[in-house]
Amino acid sequence: MVKYLKKATNNLSEKMKDIPNRYRFRPEYIRRRRLIAAGIVAVILTVVIVVASLVLSSTAPTTSPNLTNLKSLAQSATKPVWPSYGSGAIGAIGFDGVLAEYGGQSTRPIASITKIITALVVLEAKPLNGNESGPSITLTQNDQRIYDLAVAAGAAVKPVTVGSSMTEREMIEAMLLPSAANYSETLAMWAYGSVDEYLKAADNWLVTNNLIQTKVVDTSGLLPENISNPSDLINLGKLVVKNPSLASIVSLKKATISGVGEVSNSNQLLGVLGVDGIKTGTTSEAGACMLFSSVINVGNEKITIIGVLLGADDRGGQNTDIKALLSSVQPGFKSVKLVSRGQEFAEYKTAWGQTSKLISNKDTSSVIWSDTPISITVQADKVSTLKSGEQKGEATIKVGAKVLKQPLITDGSITSPNILWRLTHF
Template identity: 45%
Template sequence: MTDRPAIDPGARKRTYRRRRIVVFGALAIVLALLVSGGVYTANALGAPVPVAAPEVSTPHPIVAEPQALALPGFGGYAVGAVGFDGLLAAGNADQSMPSASITKIITALVILDAHPIPAGEGGPEIAYTEADIDIYWDMVAQNGSVAPVAAGSSLTLRESLEAMLLPSGNNYAISLANWAFGSGDEFLTVARAWLDEHGLTNTRIADSSGLSLDNVSTPTDLIELGKLALADPTLAEIVATKSVVVPELGPLENSNKLLGTHGVDGIKTGTTDDAANLLFSADFAVGSSTVTVVGVLLGGENHAVLRSAIAALLDTVGPGFHEVAPLEAGQQVAEYDTPWGDSATARAADGASVIVWSDTPVEVEVHAQPVALAATGDEVGTATVRAGTQEVTVPLVLDGAIDDPGTWWRLTNPGALDAATPQTPQSLDER
């Protein structure tokens, strides 16, 4: 029988200790891997979705050729349009010149400001007396334009304004100022305050009729005055009327002989011993809309020369307006692509068009937001069409969804998730 070597009890203890270290070390490693793997998985599945930045496709600006105009070549003139800032054309636009009977537009606006006429009505009744007959003959003596008046007659305010504006009755301008404010001086006080209030700082008024050469204005101011006149429904109707029959007075003819031609529908003539003037308005159809032009020409040799120059000017102004549609409904303006393969396009929810003058540039500015998760139809920004001071803003909507990348992509793309903006995944509707 072979003798076995004696077992060292200490060695046995050391061996057991080594085995225990190995076993528990392995268990620790396994547990660490399980724990770290669980943390990684939890972090990956709970990490925010990377934000997709838009690739914007901004439409190119649209610029037409400049409109050639037949300019008067004399006097002071300016042309503007309702809803358009600034002047479309001008010459000596800031030069003060006698405005003559265009002053009656100021008189009418100041009176209507104090005594507005409800739509469809004639306004208060005004009784005319011998004092008004005296005013009539005084104007005749001064070679001023007049309209008939009868002592004991009664006219509505509207009828009185028609007598003042259509045949340019100086006598009615004076009688109405006295009726509305008690005296000519009190009228001037109110009228001058009204001019200041409306920013017509280069316009001076010396009487209610315009007979005095001290009634002066500039083409720039008169454009704004014309716009104010057209904004008052009563006044706009009167100045667009060729003729009217007032029972107490008979037929009254408008002194503006351009009415009904070249688009003209107003506003007021003005005549001095040396010059013919016209503050005018004209309507032009542009696409499905109408543009109202307001212009003035001062200093014509006579009214025939003046009308010819204005007609030529308007015939070249009208074609200078055009409708531009730089953005169509459904037009693609931005695209989103994600690292996990989802893609969507931002499109204009509606079309947008603007009416512009001459070579005014039309531009589109796109503001598309970065998105994480989004559903089809979500709004992701705006597209703004700009032309001068005009702005039209249209929402941008997605034509597809950007969904969560899913478990597998999250677990296999840790770098992309680490770079994501810290946020809880959410759709645009939840923001």
């Protein structure tokens, strides 16, 4: 526009040169010259007004964000210390599937771990709330017969007093803590009417809970056809921990049961390295087996580790192996700060010299296992103007299969460019 004004002025000067001096000061010429000048000024003003109007009414140019290079959050790998026998795995509540395993996923006899399935299937039909005792169960001559058969089979038992009664909770305690096989059958028959009906319910329950590699043929685990694999057993352990009544029972070191007296838990690791369950099992075919849980503090969170070892030669050796395993895996759960409050993710730099950063508005941390992959992708809007504190983007944080969303806000404002910048960049 400045060039246009200059050109118009030059043209007027050239025309003035062509007019003889004797005409320049005549009244009619002066009037004419004034009219011409006024016209030129009017045109110029019109152009100025139109251009200024267009400039001022136009939106500010958009600015694209420049994404910040983020530092790597890669963690070191954890190497569990596994024994040389059998098979096993570890997992954790809040973490999908199996986190580490050894020995393959072939099915094996699981001995008295079977009783955990019995407890869960019975609680499906006869649920308990928290520490509720549940209904009273009267023992009959048939329960004495079950006891006698279990003794003859060489199973672990606890005595029966015909005519006495115990609560549902007490019977589950008798089945799980000292691993009394006779009470596993008595409990199943009380809940389902017969062992056959119980087994049908157990089959359906296993399918419903996607434990498709697990099969039970009795209530106690005495027979070698009671089988499972490490992956299914990790998921079974998670179901126990998520059931408050059962979780509280398997954590007991001792219990006093009506008609039986005081019983002790066969799990000798309770209280060691955070162990608070779940079930031991031993037969000649299965060897020593153990499904266990361990609670540890990681940052501000409590993490429950689920583990299983199958096929040990003896209980004492397996206990030593479980302690070595837990000592190796517990440090593998780490609280990692993924995002810090005020951390920069992008920056806006306008053509007219203003800047604003895109930052996080809070700290975000997550407990991860071992070298679980962590990635962060940033979505940031294009902007023309913005206010400080506006959300203009989002960080998507992937921690393994878990996805977290982090809002991103601006740390300063961006206003429209001034009139001078607009005129010189129109």
